[in-house]
Amino acid sequence: MKLNKLLFAVPLTFITLAFFQNKGLDEIIQPGDKVEKLADGFLFTEGPVADAKGNVYFTDQPNDRIMMWSLSGKLTTFMQPCGRSNGMSFDKDGNLWTCADQKNELWCISPDKKVTIIPSKYKGKPLNGPNDLWNTPEGGVYFTDPFYRRTWWDHDAVPQDCQAVYYLKPDHKTIVRVADDLMAPNGIVGTPDGKTLFVADIRGNKTWKYSINNDGSLSNKILFCEMGSDGMTIDIMGNIYLTGKGVTIFDKNGVLAGNIPVPEDWTANVCFGGEDMKSLFITATKGLYRIHTKIKGSY
Numbered sequence: 001m002k003l004n005k006l007l008f009a010v011p012l013t014f015i016t017l018a019f020f021q022n023k024g025l026d027e028i029i030q031p032g033d034k035v036e037k038l039a040d041g042f043l044f045t046e047g048p049v050a051d052a053k054g055n056v057y058f059t060d061q062p063n064d065r066i067m068m069w070s071l072s073g074k075l076t077t078f079m080q081p082c083g084r085s086n087g088m089s090f091d092k093d094g095n096l097w098t099c100a101d102q103k104n105e106l107w108c109i110s111p112d113k114k115v116t117i118i119p120s121k122y123k124g125k126p127l128n129g130p131n132d133l134w135n136t137p138e139g140g141v142y143f144t145d146p147f148y149r150r151t152w153w154d155h156d157a158v159p160q161d162c163q164a165v166y167y168l169k170p171d172h173k174t175i176v177r178v179a180d181d182l183m184a185p186n187g188i189v190g191t192p193d194g195k196t197l198f199v200a201d202i203r204g205n206k207t208w209k210y211s212i213n214n215d216g217s218l219s220n221k222i223l224f225c226e227m228g229s230d231g232m233t234i235d236i237m238g239n240i241y242l243t244g245k246g247v248t249i250f251d252k253n254g255v256l257a258g259n260i261p262v263p264e265d266w267t268a269n270v271c272f273g274g275e276d277m278k279s280l281f282i283t284a285t286k287g288l289y290r291i292h293t294k295i296k297g298s299y
Contacts, residue, residue: 039288132269
């Protein structure tokens with residue numbers, strides 16, 4: 001097709017946007033690298049997170065198991081059953097925290113696989129279904145609590161009066177509600193310094209940025225971007241990686257960098273892993289994928 005016909009058929013704004021998207025990804029993705037499938041055969045992959053060495057853990061929630069992809073490229077089952085774990089995060093002591101929504105609980109799994117179930121009620125009522133979480137440097141935990149009806153539940157009513165964001169204080173006994181004005185909070189991640197929190201409202205199709213106060217409360221709510229997300233991660237430059245249709249990356253100012261296509265109908269979540277923390281691991285429905293980056297991820 002000749003250029004003049006192409007320009008007539010495709011709006012100039014689209015061409016300009018595509019150019020800048022590609023340019024943005026060139027600054028992030030290793031030259032010539034493509035999304036690579038590492039493993040498949042799962043029912044629905046979620047919750048990827050790397051330990052201090054760079055091994056990546058993720059959940060296959062319908063099969064009630066936590067899997068591990070090692071630095072050597074070996075796939076093993078870390079824990080089964082696992083309380084129908086969904087989103088996960090490591091704390092500074094190497095404990096693996098999970099949103100175990102079989103009974104709407106938070107689990108803390110020690111390196112030797114000892115499970116501590118955290119008291120997970122708010123105002124005496126069960127949570128809706130903890131979905132994703134992030135551990136703070138001080139030992140607290142932020143988590144999202146939307147409501148998605150699960151086949152393994154024996155109830156279909158929403159336990160809480162809204163779908164909210166909560167903070168588990170460092171004593172791991174006290175849960176406080178810190179955001180109650182989102183439609184369906186889902187993906188969540190914070191900056192390494194513990195000062196800023198990002199929360200995706202997947203139903204509202206927006207991602208919000210908050211300041212974290214000394215007491216764990218949130219303030220200075222700012223719209224980060226006009227896109228919701230199932231899961232998310234962050235790199236050391238402050239770029240935010242959102243999921244849904246592939247992986248969409250925004251820079252620290254909320255400017256779109258581009259989209260990484262993934263050959264599945266839905267991309268649930270992402271994390272950085274590998275020995276140098278320059279591998280982006282992607283959980284997308286039935287598979288685990290990877291692409292290499294120029295920039296290190298943040299734990």
